[in-house]
Amino acid sequence: MDMIVSDSVSHSGLASMLEGYDCPAILVSVDYQILAINQHYRNEFGEVPVANQSRCYEVSHGYTVPCDEAGEDCPLSSVLQSGHKERVLHIHQTPRGKEHVDVEMLPIHDDQGQLLFFVELLRSISVASAENMSNKLVGASKRFNQMLEKVTRVSRSDASVLLLGESGSGKELVATAVHQGSQRANHSLVTLECSGLTDSLIESELFGHVKGSFTGAHNNRTGLVELANGGTLFLDEIGDVPLSMQVKLLRLIETGSFRPVGSSAIKHSDFRLICATHKNLAQMVKTGEFRQDLYYRINVFPIYVPSLRERQDDLPLMIATLLKRISKRKEYHLTDSALQTLKRYDFPGNIRELSNILNRAVILTDTNLIERSTIQECLNIDNELSQQSDSGSALHLDSRTDVRGADDETWVDLKTVESRYLSDLMAFHGNDKEKVAEMAGISLRSLYRKLEALRFNE
Known part of the structure; x- marks a missing residue:
């Protein structure tokens, strides 16, 4: 909700309100001047010479002109056009180098609806890197940032995610980023590569089995679904799951319940589902190769991973x-x-x-x-x-x-x-x-x- 303040509230009063946010926050004028910052901002990004009338685009990007004039999306400009709060993913200059930052811009109006200031909230995205060499997602291009913005948004929810893209494009790393950015990050991310597996092998891998349930089952085995309890289950190449197994997978997603192979005991697991494929699942539904009900169950929030x-x-x-x-x-x-x-x-x-x-x-x-x-x-x-x-x-x-x-x-x-x-x-x-x-x-x-x-x- 946009903020409305009384005419008697000065920007110094608003500056003190910044300390109420649990993330780095700055107060910005309509002409991009940084008027105040909170302690979270100082801790994460350092001090800003407010008295020198620094502009937000100078501090965050090193630009001499506003972001939209430099070829990037500008949250301040977007708010001026829409009249309400906007979110944009940016790459900011920080004491640690270039980093991806999720920027939320909140307009502040007076009692008469006149735009006075902006509050800019900045949340660093730890699952990706724009510069540092690490095992995270790495990129800074527009297509990468568009994908990362969706990853950031969906990570905070518990919605099922379907990753679409060509083989080798990094879908497994994206799945890891979604998991690490979620509230389930302290629990396991469990992966099953479905390609090349028979339905019986997929069933045993997912649900586990009891000793003696089939030839070669010399011991009880805990399935991946049970191991993913509290965390995330990632099914890579979901398009390769045989039709006979898809109905069991659908039942698992709908109820969270499963039965190990050879057992009559029903077990339950609370997991977040992420699937990935390089195939056209919508076309496979039309040709009868993929169940329509399963498709809609896994396709809650699709993310395209660019080649x-x-x-x-x-x-x-x-x-x-x-x-x-x-x-x-x-x-x-x-x-x-x-x-x-x-x-x-x-x-x-x-x-x-x-x-x-x-x-x-x-x-x-x-x-x-x-x-x-x-x-x-x-x-x-x-x-x-x-x-x-x-x-x-x-x-x-x-x-x-x-x-x-x-x-x-x-x-x-x-x-x-x-x-x-x-x-x-x-x-x-x-x-x-x-x-x-x-x-x-x-x-x-x-x-x-x-x-x-x-x-x-x-």
């Missing part, structure tokens, strides 16, 4: 972040020409593919400076395999069939290619299988199968 090519402005930041994650002991950098080569690439595999390319580059380079030729060599690995696939060759990395190389003179054993690649990754990351699976863009379960097939297991 890497839709957020090209984030590429340098993503590269720097991934290189730091790949090598914590040695710092790597790309030459300008290497960066330009990547900027011209479409990244059909998105962030996961970029990570693979940089992993290869770190392995192939002899210095900490990655040249254009090294990046091109990394890109050629996939290009050559893709060309063979287009020509009709059956390219499966676990295939025992040889195919011709790009020069048509040498023969390439694809199993050997994969063997060398995984061997190099294992050596580079000190046999850390979780790290290798992440860098190779496959699940840990898939990695173990490949290592066993390739006889890499220790």
